[in-house]
Amino acid sequence: MDALLSGISQVLTLNNLLLMLGGTLAGLMAGALPGLTATMAVALILPFTFTMSPVSGLATMGAIYMAAIYGGSFSAILVNTPGTPSSIGTTFDGYPMAKAGRGQEPIVVATVASVIGGLFGVAVLAFLAPPLARVALKFGPPEYFWVSVFGLSIIASLASKSLLKGLIGGMFGLLVSTIGIAPIGGDVRFTFGQPSMQGGIELVGALIGLFCIPEVLSLMRQGSKAYESVRVEKRRGVIWETATKVLAMPGNLLRSSVIGTVVGIIPGAGGNIANLVAYNEAQRASKYPERFGTGIIDGVVATEAANNATVGGGLVPLLTLGVPGTPVDAVIYGALLIQGLRPGPELFTVHADITYGFIFSLFIATLMMLVVGLVMGTALHRLVSRLPLRYLVPSIVFLSILGSYAIRNNMTDVGVMLACGFAGYLLKQLGFHPGPIVLGLILGPLAEEGFVQATLMAKALPVPWLIFFTRPISIVLIVMTVVSLVWPLLSGGRKLRKEAGIGAQ
Amino acid sequence: MLNSDRIAAILMLLVALVFGTQMGNLTNFGIVFPRAVIIVLAVSSAALLMKSWAGRGGGEAVDVRGMQTVAVAAALMVVWVFLIPYLGFYVSSVLTCLFMMALVDGAARKPRTLITSLAIIALEVAAFYIVFAKLLVVPLPKGILF
Numbered sequence: 001m002d003a004l005l006s007g008i009s010q011v012l013t014l015n016n017l018l019l020m021l022g023g024t025l026a027g028l029m030a031g032a033l034p035g036l037t038a039t040m041a042v043a044l045i046l047p048f049t050f051t052m053s054p055v056s057g058l059a060t061m062g063a064i065y066m067a068a069i070y071g072g073s074f075s076a077i078l079v080n081t082p083g084t085p086s087s088i089g090t091t092f093d094g095y096p097m098a099k100a101g102r103g104q105e106p107i108v109v110a111t112v113a114s115v116i117g118g119l120f121g122v123a124v125l126a127f128l129a130p131p132l133a134r135v136a137l138k139f140g141p142p143e144y145f146w147v148s149v150f151g152l153s154i155i156a157s158l159a160s161k162s163l164l165k166g167l168i169g170g171m172f173g174l175l176v177s178t179i180g181i182a183p184i185g186g187d188v189r190f191t192f193g194q195p196s197m198q199g200g201i202e203l204v205g206a207l208i209g210l211f212c213i214p215e216v217l218s219l220m221r222q223g224s225k226a227y228e229s230v231r232v233e234k235r236r237g238v239i240w241e242t243a244t245k246v247l248a249m250p251g252n253l254l255r256s257s258v259i260g261t262v263v264g265i266i267p268g269a270g271g272n273i274a275n276l277v278a279y280n281e282a283q284r285a286s287k288y289p290e291r292f293g294t295g296i297i298d299g300v301v302a303t304e305a306a307n308n309a310t311v312g313g314g315l316v317p318l319l320t321l322g323v324p325g326t327p328v329d330a331v332i333y334g335a336l337l338i339q340g341l342r343p344g345p346e347l348f349t350v351h352a353d354i355t356y357g358f359i360f361s362l363f364i365a366t367l368m369m370l371v372v373g374l375v376m377g378t379a380l381h382r383l384v385s386r387l388p389l390r391y392l393v394p395s396i397v398f399l400s401i402l403g404s405y406a407i408r409n410n411m412t413d414v415g416v417m418l419a420c421g422f423a424g425y426l427l428k429q430l431g432f433h434p435g436p437i438v439l440g441l442i443l444g445p446l447a448e449e450g451f452v453q454a455t456l457m458a459k460a461l462p463v464p465w466l467i468f469f470t471r472p473i474s475i476v477l478i479v480m481t482v483v484s485l486v487w488p489l490l491s492g493g494r495k496l497r498k499e500a501g502i503g504a505q
Numbered sequence: 506m507l508n509s510d511r512i513a514a515i516l517m518l519l520v521a522l523v524f525g526t527q528m529g530n531l532t533n534f535g536i537v538f539p540r541a542v543i544i545v546l547a548v549s550s551a552a553l554l555m556k557s558w559a560g561r562g563g564g565e566a567v568d569v570r571g572m573q574t575v576a577v578a579a580a581l582m583v584v585w586v587f588l589i590p591y592l593g594f595y596v597s598s599v600l601t602c603l604f605m606m607a608l609v610d611g612a613a614r615k616p617r618t619l620i621t622s623l624a625i626i627a628l629e630v631a632a633f634y635i636v637f638a639k640l641l642v643v644p645l646p647k648g649i650l651f
Contacts, residue, residue, distance in 0.1 A: 051641045164553050165510075168517050171546040175524055178539040187535025190527050213582075220578050220609055221571035390610035390622065394602035395629065397582060401598075402633060406643045414586050422579055430513040448538040455537070 007357030010055040011364060019056055020361060023063030024368045025380070030064070031071020032381040033392075034081045035219050038068035038271075039211045039327045044396065046204060046335055047403030054339040054354045059361035061335055062311075065328050066118055066365045069271055069307050070373060073110035073300075074381040078103060078230045086271025086310070089279035089303035095230075096295030103232035104378075108242040109297045110304045111373040113253065116246075117305030118366035120257035121264060121312025125319075126359050132320040133348035135473075139321075141457060142468050145450030146477035148443040151267040151323040154484040155439045162431065163489070169432045173440020174447065176201055183445055184452045196412045204334040205404040205417040206441060210434050211327065212400045213421020216393055218428075223389070232378050239374060245297060252282050252301050260306035264313025267439065270326030271307035278306030312362065319347050319355060322446060323439075330438045338407070514554035521547040574608065581605055593648025595634050602626045 010016070023045070030041035041064050049057030072084035077094035094106040139147070152170040179190045180200025191197035246253070256278040263274035282302035283292040292299050314325030315332070322343035324330040336343050347355040404417035424434055458464035468474060521543050528536055528543075581604055588597035606613040606622050613622050637643040 048636075048641070050643075162510075164549055164556070165513065168513070168546060168549050168553065171542055171549065172517065172520065174542045175520070175539065175546060178542070182531075182535040185532050185534030187531045189531060189535055189539065190524055192527070217575045217578060221575050223571075223574075223609070388610065390606040390613045391625065393609050394605040394626065397585075397605065398598055398602060398630065398633070401582075401585065402594075402637060402645075405594075405645070406637060406641070409644060411586065411589065411646070414589075418582055418586060421582075425575070427513075430509045430516070432513065451538055451541075452534055 003352035004356045004360075006353040007055070007355070008360050010053075010353065010357045011059060011361045016056050016059050016361070017364070019052075019060045020063040020365050021368055021372070023060040024067040024365060024372050025376075027064035027067030028071040028074075028369070028372060028377065029380050029384045031068035031083045032074040033384045033387070034075050034079070034083055035215065035392075036396075037084050037211070037215065038065055038072075038086070039331060040215055040396070041065075041068045042328050042331045043208045043211045044399045044403060046208070046331060046338075047399075047406040049335060050338060050406060054341060054351075055357040055361070057335060057339060058332070058354070058358040059365070061332060062358060062362045063365035063368065065332075066308065066311050066362060067369050067372070069311060070110070070114040070118070070304070070369055071381075072307075073114065073304055074107070074377060075385070077106045077110065077300075078232070078378075078381060079385070084271070086275055086307035087303065088272065089275040090300055092279065092293050092303075093295050093297070093299030096293070097297075097300075098230040098232070100295055101233060102295075103230050104234055104238050105242050105297065106300050107232070107377060108239050108374065109246055109300045111370060111377065112243045112246045113256075113301045113304040114308040114373070115366055115370045116253050117257045117260055118308035118311060118369070119363065120254075120305070121261045121309035122359060122362045122366065123312070124261045124309075125312035125315050125362075129316050129320050129355075129359075130348050132316065133345040136320050136345040137349075139345075139473065140471070141450040141453035142471055143450070143473045143477065144446055145454055145468065146474050146481065147321055147323060148447035148450065150477050150481045150484065151317075151439055151443055152436065152447075153481045154267050154269075155436050161433075163485075165431055166433065166436045169427070169434075169436035170440040172427075172432075173437040173442075174444045175440075176206075176437075177441045177444025178448065183449045184456075201420075201441070202404075202407060202413045202416055203441065204338060204407050205413040206420040207331050207334050207438065208400050208404050209417035209420030210424040210438060211331065212396055213418065214425040214428050214434070216396050216400075217421075217425045219389065220393055242297070246301055249298065249301060251285070252298055253305050255281060255285065256302040256305035257309040260309025261313035263306070264310030264325050265316045267317055267323050267325055270314060270328070271310045274306040274310045275303035278302040308366075315359075315362075318343055320345060322442075324442060327435055327438065330442060333442055508557055510553055510557035514550045514557060517546060517550035518554070521550065577608060578605065581608065589646050589648070591648055593650060594645040595630060596648060596650050598630045599623070599627050602630065 027041055030036045031038060042061050045061060045064055049060055068084060069086050072082050072087035073090045075081050075083040076087040076090035077098050080091050080095040082088045082091055090110060097106045180198055181188055188198055259278045259281060260274040263269045263277060279299055279302050282298055283289045286298060310326060314329045317323040317325045318329045318333060324333050333343055341347060341351055400417060401414055404413045407413050454467050458467035461467060525543050581601055585597060585601040603623055603626060612618055634645060638645050
């Protein structure tokens with residue numbers, strides 16, 4: 001209780017509230033701009049948080065994250081182009097409504113649904129994370145090894161179109177994570193004669209490179225694109241009228257928020273998957289499914305509640321186990337490390353005040369989003385949509401270089417950031433998703449430490465390797481890993497048989 | 506036509522080979538984990554290679570359109586990083602940002618737009634320079650000017 005109150009009091013300072021307000025504005029603008037993702041926005045702001053206190057830094061990043069996911073709805077509704085992949089489903093009904101001259105309505109719907117979904121996800125985080133962290137305290141090296149394997153298996157199957165490529169991406173990330181000094185034994189590995197590589201690949205620099213440079217190169221390749229925005233006609237009373245309509249569909253709100261939270265908790269799956277699953281489920285549960293896609297508020301409610309609910313959900317495995325739930329959480333993982341905090345159960349014991357402060361700040365940021373979105377959302381979207389690409393691209397590269405330099409004030413990290421960025425772009429062209437690579441990079445040390453320590457622990461046992469398969473929590477994790485690997489194969493086979501059946505008919 | 510699965514598989518087999526040849530003097534503690542990873546990486550890459558030849562959903566063709574712009578942009582970023590120790594953070598950033606602007610948008614090469622762009626980028630870089638060097642106390646590299 002003391003930790004909770006201390007965390008709340010740390011957040012409720014004028015400085016932190018202003019930082020969160022700035023974060024909300026910045027996140028909304030980044031999300032509203034097609035081509036800029038929430039991950040990129042959070043990665044670019046990360047260097048600014050180095051000198052802040054842990055609570056201030058995390059609160060700023062949390063506000064940007066929450067607002068960027070919501071901001072994607074503006075271009076989805078007004079331009080028919082999702083600002084972030086989390087708002088793909090919002091285009092289905094949001095744009096037809098805007099095109100029909102009802103532009104203000106879907107924006108209010110998206111705002112109210114995003115706030116409700118966001119609050120739901122954060123509430124689940126607040127209530128689920130502490131007991132889960134208590135369970136995680138019982139984890140030993142074998143369990144941590146299996147947590148890493150489970151995380152990798154699920155991201156390999158979810159984040160990539162091909163399970164094989166997802167697996168290869170994860171293995172590549174794991175291999176890169178072994179560069180430098182071995183966590184146990186102290187061997188210097190894979191440095192290729194470069195002393196600067198002994199410290200390993202600097203994680204934050206690598207994350208900035210992997211998430212920002214490929215996007216910038218893609219933007220440059222596609223060139224300037226003129227987005228034609230639908231004009232929003234303002235009408236008196238529409239905010240209250242529409243908000244009442246949204247609140248009159250508690251089933252849709254609850255179902256979509258639950259979907260978003262659960263999808264967020266699953267490592268590797270984020271708002272991009274949650275919004276489409278929620279849209280599909282809303283349509284299936286609707287009394288008028290044929291009207292979906294023609295411009296009804298139900299679809300916007302589903303996608304926007306779900307994508308913002310992933311924010312809280314994705315933080316559950318990150319804060320309790322040290323396994324990022326979404327790509328943005330991977331960047332927050334880097335931020336926690338920079339602040340000297342090791343993601344995992346320790347966050348709820350040693351640093352509980354900071355953790356509860358961070359969770360509380362997400363509540364505040366979500367409420368700020370309501371006010372900022374309704375008052376300034378459309379104007380901010382109009383502002384950023386006029387920003388020429390020629391200013392945007394160099395600015396992102398500049399911030400990436402500046403940010404990676406600021407980590408340790410050395411140019412080697414900038415070189416690593418660029419190398420990771422170019423490798424990320426090349427691998428993207430070859431069909432690799434950055435998710436498994438990043439997770440491999442993060443989970444590598446956890447998996448290796450767990451694997452080697454468990455092997456050492458088991459030396460006295462008659463059959464040492466049995467230690468990985470006989471402990472109850474390990475067995476649960478093994479079953480989950482097998483299911484996550486076999487499930488896509490089974491569902492793929494079923495899909496093929498279905499297609500063959502349709503073809504035969 | 507370049508097959509993305511085939512190129513990906515060959516590239517990852519090469520990565521496994523390069524890392525595999527670097528394991529010579531490692532102790533058992535240091536070798537056990539990377540060896541397992543290298544084996545899984547090599548086996549799954551070989552499977553992807555075979556799949557690409559078997560023609561079962563063998564990957565999409567790699568789109569090479571616009572790659573020239575990407576190559577020039579990547580080269581510009583590398584030059585940027587190499588210039589920083591000589592010209593300093595501010596001057597090298599303003600110069601390369603200007604080149605990047607001209608690369609992204611042909612309109613930026615017109616004299617009037619170029620001057621406006623230069624002014625905007627000089628102000629932007631200066632603002633971030635001050636925030637980092639003075640407020641966040643990050644010592645940014647100095648060069649011929651500052």
